[in-house]
Amino acid sequence: MDFPAARLIETNGVQLAVHEAGPKDGVPIVLCHGFPELAWSWRHQIPVLAAAGYHVIAPDQRGYGESSKPADVVEYDIHHLTGDLTGLLDHFGIEKAIFCGHDWGGLVVWQVPLLHPSRVAGIIGVGVPFLPRGPVDPIDMFRKAFGDRMYIVNFQDSHEADEVFDSDPYRVFDVLMRKNPISLDDFKKLSNADRVPDLVARVKQGPWDTARIVGEDELRVFADTFKRSGFTGPINWYRNWSRNWATTAHCPQQIDVPALFVRAGNDLATASIPDLDKGMAACVADLECREIKDSGHWTQQEYPDELNGILLDWLRRRFPA
Template identity: 35%
Template sequence: MLETSGIRMHVTERGQGYPVIFCHGFPHTGFIWHHQVEALAGAGFRAIAPDLRGYGRTEAPADPEAYTNEAVIGDLLALLDDIGAEQAVFVGLDFGAQLVWELSLRAPERVAAVMVLNNPFAPRPPRPPSDFWTKAAQRHFLHLSYFQEPGVADVELAARTREFLGRVYYSLSGAYHYLDTWKNPPGLGYLDVLPEAPEMPWTWLTQAEFDTLVEDFERTGFTGGLNWYRNLDRNWELTAAYAGAKVEVPAFFLYGEHDPDMEGFSGRDPLATMRAHVPDLRTVIEVPGAGHLVQLENPQAVNDFLLTCLAGLGLGTATVSNRG
């Protein structure tokens, strides 16, 4: 447990060497990186997977406005200070991907490189995100819109935590086409549109792994994570200074062949857009058959990607001081 920028943060840490910090999304905790944490620690890196603000055993502020990217980036920078590192490599997925892309704009001097799964960089849009999802949500169910009203999704998902997590993880995997949820009309709940999940264990998720994730959310509920969605417009407002900015740090990208974010949430040609705005994009890899949770669905492919990219960076020992 670390004291960061005003909150207590729980981190999982393994190994010694250059720091690599893993940032998760919704509805996850730092545990979803456990395959990568062990692999990188075994290869001589200091692998750190925090439960981000509002998740797991990290504090969840009551104020919904406390969940902006700017605030969570403050947590990550405080984490770097706490471990005494001038820089780290940051790995992100889902909201964690958006977080590390923005971190590379706000504090590039603290970022040795970014390694992103499934969520490519895109420039700041000309209008707030809600302008886009509000129109879409008038035609069909869209979780981005459904999650906005405080207390609605919070109650639905917390009442059926185990069922929801099973359904949403399965729907986001390569075994299902997540955008089929868009075939449902507006006005429904999330559990009304998600498919039934197969019984555990799955080929890529054991019963014990699933139980670990369920137990965290049964304790905390989902409000902390949902508050990240409720700040999408505020994040847009807070990044006006970065309109048109390019990511200048070394970047590496991997995505699942069947990832729904690549298909439905990242524009018509997400790879071309990313290449145009990330001039030091060094690697782009597609993982056949995988979906959104690629680091669980095919951990070997993700571990190989991370270790190969880290080797190519030629990183030495991090600048670290002993802090009591």
């Protein structure tokens, strides 16, 4: 099956470019990509899930691809992002769905059962666990731990990243979509200064001498799309981190629906989060954890068959198609 073409769907005051596959009466599963990605990142999962009888819905989320790109930073906060997803359910006449997210998409889908509990059947987090709301503003915490060059902090303070990334999207993806040059265990042995994730400096330095995890044609899909759409919309998600923290103080940090967390065992991007699955066990009542030991950050593209096997095993047991 070819990657399904997108169609624009009105939801929550924006238009989202949505890729859909599988039987309309199948168990619905919404696939949410991360930064800086696209629904295209799920190209290895969509046909497999559809063939197994699931109704697959994969949007380019707001700010990305052909979807709307509001000018106001506030329109990228967690309430808008989760509202987009429940709005898609409204469009399709779906009461509840399974939400599956990777990277930033994972951060969003873990919030859906907190903000919209009646719309969630199950949750799958790929690479990013449920992170309970902490006692302090996370940007203050990141700044104190990593300094001003840490990419999330840098995104708050300037438009340097927007300008650097927009100037050469091909270079951005050529840098990012590669195997790690160092194991997670060795990375953790580095000093704090050497572990600061400075994406702007990383892109300026150029790619590591390691294998790409995507082919040239696949990389071009990302690069050509971001050349048209730019990076400011996606970066605006990060510029709401403090706002998201402040506006969710009322939310109970408890998830009661069935949940699956797929750990990427060699992911340097989440190296600063200790005991990924252990920390959320007290907050997620029905949690299953699996691991793809050698996977770096881009799990669904680097180890698609392994991830597909884990997803189908859990889905068939918990939500038979």
